[in-house]
Amino acid sequence: MTRPTRADLNTLRHHNRQVIVDIMRRYGSLSRAELARLTRLSKVTVSEVVDDLVAEGYLRAVGLGTADMGRKPMLMAFKESAGFVLGIEVAPRIVRLIVTDLMGDIVATFEESVVAAAGDDLIRALCALISKARNHLPQSRYGLMAVGIAISGWVDFAQGVVVAAPNMTWAPLALQERLASCVHVPIIVDNEANAALAYEHGHGILRDVDHAVYLSVGYGLGSGMLMNGAVYRGHKGMAGEMGHMVLDPAGPLCTCGNHGCWEMYSSEKALQRMMSGCTPALTVNEGDLTHWAIQQARQGAPCARQALRAVGRSLGQGIINIANLLNPQTLVVGNGMVEAWEFLEPEMMAVLSQAGLSATTQDLIVTPSPHYQDAAVRGAAALACDAVIARI
Amino acid sequence: MTRPTRADLNTLRHHNRQVIVDIMRRYGSLSRAELARLTRLSKVTVSEVVDDLVAEGYLRAVGLGTADMGRKPMLMAFKESAGFVLGIEVAPRIVRLIVTDLMGDIVATFEESVVAAAGDDLIRALCALISKARNHLPQSRYGLMAVGIAISGWVDFAQGVVVAAPNMTWAPLALQERLASCVHVPIIVDNEANAALAYEHGHGILRDVDHAVYLSVGYGLGSGMLMNGAVYRGHKGMAGEMGHMVLDPAGPLCTCGNHGCWEMYSSEKALQRMMSGCTPALTVNEGDLTHWAIQQARQGAPCARQALRAVGRSLGQGIINIANLLNPQTLVVGNGMVEAWEFLEPEMMAVLSQAGLSATTQDLIVTPSPHYQDAAVRGAAALACDAVIARI
DNA sequence: GCAGATAGTTAGGACTGTTTACGAAGGAGG
DNA sequence: CCTCCTTCGTAAACAGTCCTAACTATCTGC
Structure with missing residues (x-):
């Protein structure tokens, strides 16, 4: 203890x-x-x-x-330019990297497509990318000071280990340890939602908030919790698997083996299920279906509209549970699904005002993340930055 | 912030x-x-x-x-006898008070039946009871050092205000402020589940645990959360309304207006509903029905057995959600329903092992509170004690 | 009784934040 | 231009905190 x-x-x-x-x-x-x-x-x-x-x-x-x-x-x-940090987002087919100064302002951006069949491939690709970025760093007193990495999956923050990454082939992977040999500055590994949360807390809309929840609604549903001004990670860094909260035991089967997980209602996965009768032939990449659905919905297609609205309602339902449990001040919705905000919001708010307990829901601020596209990379950088600042 | x-x-x-x-x-x-x-x-x-x-x-x-x-x-x-604190539990028909030393050991116990039609009545009764207890304090250097009060209801911890107490007529009530005039030591007010949690953390089975959840399963369903070794209270001290987490939107109507709240499945209230066809004519006091059901179940009555088992299963369902969300190390079940542990446990554990995510549920310790009867009073004292120790 | 080991105290030093006093710098009014 | 008043920043002296090193006290085993 x-x-x-x-x-x-x-x-x-x-x-x-x-x-x-x-x-x-x-x-x-x-x-x-x-x-x-x-x-x-x-x-x-x-x-x-x-x-x-x-x-x-x-x-x-x-x-x-x-x-x-x-x-x-x-x-x-x-002096924000005393040194620089890297923020890296590892997505299934691509690695994004940003260089930020110590105030979190982006000074350079890199992208590299990576198809990592094995963990070793990824390590090599990351090392190469980091070296490249390092060479493009502006002149500064301390140079590269830390590296933050965000991954959508289960991460053991304390150990810097990717325990499981549903969309990748190579987990588990002791990322921190493996990278230590080619990067000789502190390396922070965290999941994508915690990273995004850290960004919002440090530089975004949660700057003055101490109790918040970040919902990452993408292909799956992830989350991060801010408690007393700090990211909460639970007993073994596994807190925040909100996606597998059961909303309806009679609901559709989830990959986790249960029925009616929140993720089956509020995610791109959910769109897939709900729009199976009206989707185009093939959508290969994450986000494709969401984009297509939004486009359709904007053109008035009833199937897409209904699906997105249903996502909005389920979001509301889940958020009520979260609010009762954690009583956050603000709840931020991020990741790809935010683009459908115009369809989600009315339904979500209706559910909240109708079914929420007034004590926990009345003053709850629910807001989309303004930087939903790159919150994860920015967050990775923010985590690195926090680590540096803590050592000053 | x-x-x-x-x-x-x-x-x-x-x-x-x-x-x-x-x-x-x-x-x-x-x-x-x-x-x-x-x-x-x-x-x-x-x-x-x-x-x-x-x-x-x-x-x-x-x-x-x-x-x-x-x-x-x-x-x-x-020197545990340097001074003493009072722990008070305010229940609908009775006020319980204990005197403990600074190690939390009970040195005296008082009880007074109170039917408080108005808040003023309660304040008067409390002041009288506190004075009485004060006169029976053992000789010590500092005498009475703090008073802790536990109430089953919504409490604003920071302000010491009882915002709402479903079972009492007199809420809201600024308890801390009102008592300050007759008690000139620090007064701590908290809800019953947080108090019980504080007791378990300070002196009970959570002594060496940093991340835990306390479920108070009585007439209703309350909860307290321990995070990083401290009771978490959320943005406005309202965190922990787990009882109104929706387990099944097609479930029975709850007093909060929603359907299928956890409290409708795991509480004495739930027994009431499930056993409506086989209960005795009248059960006036909290706990009566639970006792009766356990007695019946032990004698093999199918109605009671089924009801208690159903409570066990629902407990398991809710606990899975909690575990995914907060990843606690230990989950303690307290309050009256614990007496039915022999019926609850097998069902609950079956649900956990079958439907829980292994990452969050596998190592989770679920245990009944050994002091479920008086965890609230003890907790009130523990909170008072903590307040004293923090000032040493 | 002496050597070796552990407990607790004394003396001295380095560092930290505070209070008080003072010099630096600027504006207003004669 | 000079004086008075205000605010900024620094210097000097001080009290409090922790630490190291040396010392005393006490105990066991030979």
């Missing part, structure tokens, strides 16, 4: 440095005096820490600020 | 004191040297803190220990 651990003066200083770095990253630019007021640290301590951080290249002076009276403050800012 | 707050030398010392107190409470008796090894604090620091705690009456020397070689260690122990 976790037991609180002893703290010493290093711990203390580190903590206060983190408080200052955190605020600096949030506010953009602040003077030492403002920093002292916001943190309730003394001016002296703030100056000391700020000077250290400047010397280490994490903060820089950005010029004089304004003041109604008295001496003008010297504004300091977080 | 929660932002990490500045720390100073007081914070540091307080933290390390807490680490030491925590270990002392867990281990029973330890020497300063062992304490230093366990905490990784220096012997000097440990001695300093221990001396302070002795001076404040929280620790005491209990004699020399044994040693294979060298000087014998002076064993120290937490």
